[in-house]
Amino acid sequence: MANLATMLDVDRFPTIFDRLTSHLPIKDIVALTRTCRKLKLLYQKMVNRGAWDIDSRLRKFVKDPLGFRERLTELEGIISGSFALQFVDRVDWEGSDLDVCVQLGEKADAFCRYIEEVEGYDLASRTVAKYAWTHVDMVHAYDKVVDGEFIRLEIILTHNHPIHATLSTYTTALVNVITGNHAYCVFPNATFMKRQTYPTRIPDYFNGVILTQKYKDRGWGFIQRIPKQKWVTGELDLGCRWIGDKHTWKMALSPMSDEAADSAEGAVQGLKFEMKKCQDHYDGVELEWLGVAAKQGH
Structure with a gap:
């Protein structure tokens, strides 16, 4: 046998x-x-063998995945959110969206036009961000129907480099980035080996109960207490890290044009961020979370 x-x-x-x-x-x-x-x-x-085939995954949302990735690179945008997590984990959740982060300005305007004119999406809504610390100014939601299936793509407009918005999401399992030619998982050991995720915002009812329940239902344990310094595992080591360091899972995607690939390589590679343990009290309850913030200037 x-x-x-x-x-x-x-x-x-x-x-x-x-x-x-x-x-x-x-x-x-x-x-x-x-x-x-x-x-x-x-x-x-x-x-x-194509186990992580980005073009195949994007084809649900766009007609021309390679052209989409090259356009994303040209406009210095990134893919994040649940799509990036699903891609790395090789799963597909029904009804999930594609989130694209682009810095506010001419590049964002150009990308919105591209989504409408080339990919055939219709603008469904514009939502102004409520909290400045998310680094998001506005979210444009675009919809279309493909073969009877409702598809949504959201363009998240940030007021500085879009990586800041990804790092300020509410839990470590979602700190994943896809550029034109690479996928990065910032906390791979916790997210995929231990199937654990840590809060990266002060826990409240929405992001501490409602949102985290989604990921509990999908198999992740939500850790409410940040480990003490001497027990912190490598990928959660407090202090300075950078995207592409020894703790990052970096995966090359299918080839692009040489010019686009050169541009995509510098999109987030090497960007430094700081991690620290944060604590506060609310109504007699001690709250802890992992503060993750990109260094300004990228």
Whole structure:
């Protein structure tokens, strides 16, 4: 009887390889790469076989995924939110949107026109952001119907580099970024190995109960207490980090034009951010969260 290493020989059994690996969670992929020499390159072989095919995932939302990514790069935009999390985790949640962050100004205006004129979306709403610390000024929601399915794309307009908005989201599991040619997961060990997520805003009823319940239902444990310094794991080490450091999971996406790829490479790579443990009290309850903030100036 063939063993697992033989069945995962992609050169001999490509179809079996694709079907078996499509069901593997990330922690099992990592575990298998550590079992024997034959499986050491399992992850890279999965990448080469298109296990993380960004164009396939984007095709639900846009007609021309490659053109969309090149346009995103040209206008210095990024993809974040639940789409980025689903892409890295290789899952697809029914009814989820595509969130694109672009800095307010001419580039954002150009991207909105692109979405309407090239991709055929209709503007559904404009919502002004309520809190300045989210780094978001306004959200434009665009809708269209494809093959009878309702599709929504949201353009999040930020008042500085869009990475600030991603880092100021409410929980670490959502701190993932997709540029034109790379995907970055900032907290991969907590998010995909331990399936845990930490608050990155002061917990209130909306982001501490309603929003976090969604991710509890999807299999993540929500950790309300930030570990003490000596117990903090590597990816949550307090102090300064940068996107693309040793704790970041960085994944190359399918090729773009050389010019677009060169531009995309510098979109977020190397951007520094600070992490600190924050505490406050409300109605006699001690609240803790992980403060994550990008350094200004990028």
